[in-house]
Amino acid sequence: MKKWTYLVSGILIGAVVATSGSAAAAQIKSLIGQKVSAELTVVVNGKELPNKAPVINGVTNAPVRAISDALGADLQLEGKVINITTNETVPSVSNENTNSNQNSSSGSTTTNKYFGISEKTLLELKESIENNTLKPTIEGRNQILAEIETIKKIWDNPDLTKINKQLAEYDEIIKNAEEELRLVNEALEALGK
Incomplete structure (x- = not known):
């Protein structure tokens, strides 16, 4: 009777090992042969x-x-x-300043995703936001406002729905860029700039 118990146990253990081995192999091969x-x-x-x-x-x-x-x-x-x-060290700032900041307008605490980034990268990001996002968007918005004034002078009741929609899109881009710029400036201040 003991021989049968050992035999059945051996078969069961062998089946478990064989099954788990093929499952592990399937995970390893997941990228092999992929296009x-x-x-x-x-x-x-x-x-x-x-x-x-x-x-x-x-x-x-x-x-x-x-x-x-x-x-x-x-x-x-x-x-x-x-x-x-890496040999780079992250600036030593207390956890209060590193992980969160106080949003003065809403009173809520938010995480600043730019803390811990190098000064060089932050300065490049700041320049990009100012020159590649804010400046052209504000210029485009101002151009639309000028066009609205021209249209109002020519037509009595112009339909400005599309133009107002585009203005709202510009306002949203400006709002988001200004918030990104605020976070970058805050991270630069944390570095001592």
Whole structure:
């Protein structure tokens, strides 16, 4: 009787091991044999990397080793974990200032996504928001306002529905850009600027 028990137990254990092994293999093979739909060029700090980033099933797979080497980071593979470390230090600011800020108009606390970003990147972002978003949007909005005044002088009851819709879109873009700029300026202040 004991022999049959051992035999049945062995068969059951073998079935469990065989099934879990094929499930693990299915996970490992998930990208193997999949079609690469595109290859993207990777640029780090203005320098093009020789490695491409393949797009597989709509997901871009960046070359981690090449990127970490280009950034001067140390990459270590420990089991199934990739550890990347840099020599860059995050500015020492208390958790109160780092994780949240007080929105004075609403009294609510929000997270500033720009804390911990380098000063150079923040200054570039600030310039981009000011010159590439705010300035042209405000100019476009002002142009529409001038056109409205011209239309009002020519027609008695003009239909301004489309124009007012476009004005509202400009107002929303300006509002969002000003909030982004406020967060960038707040992060710069935290760095001592």
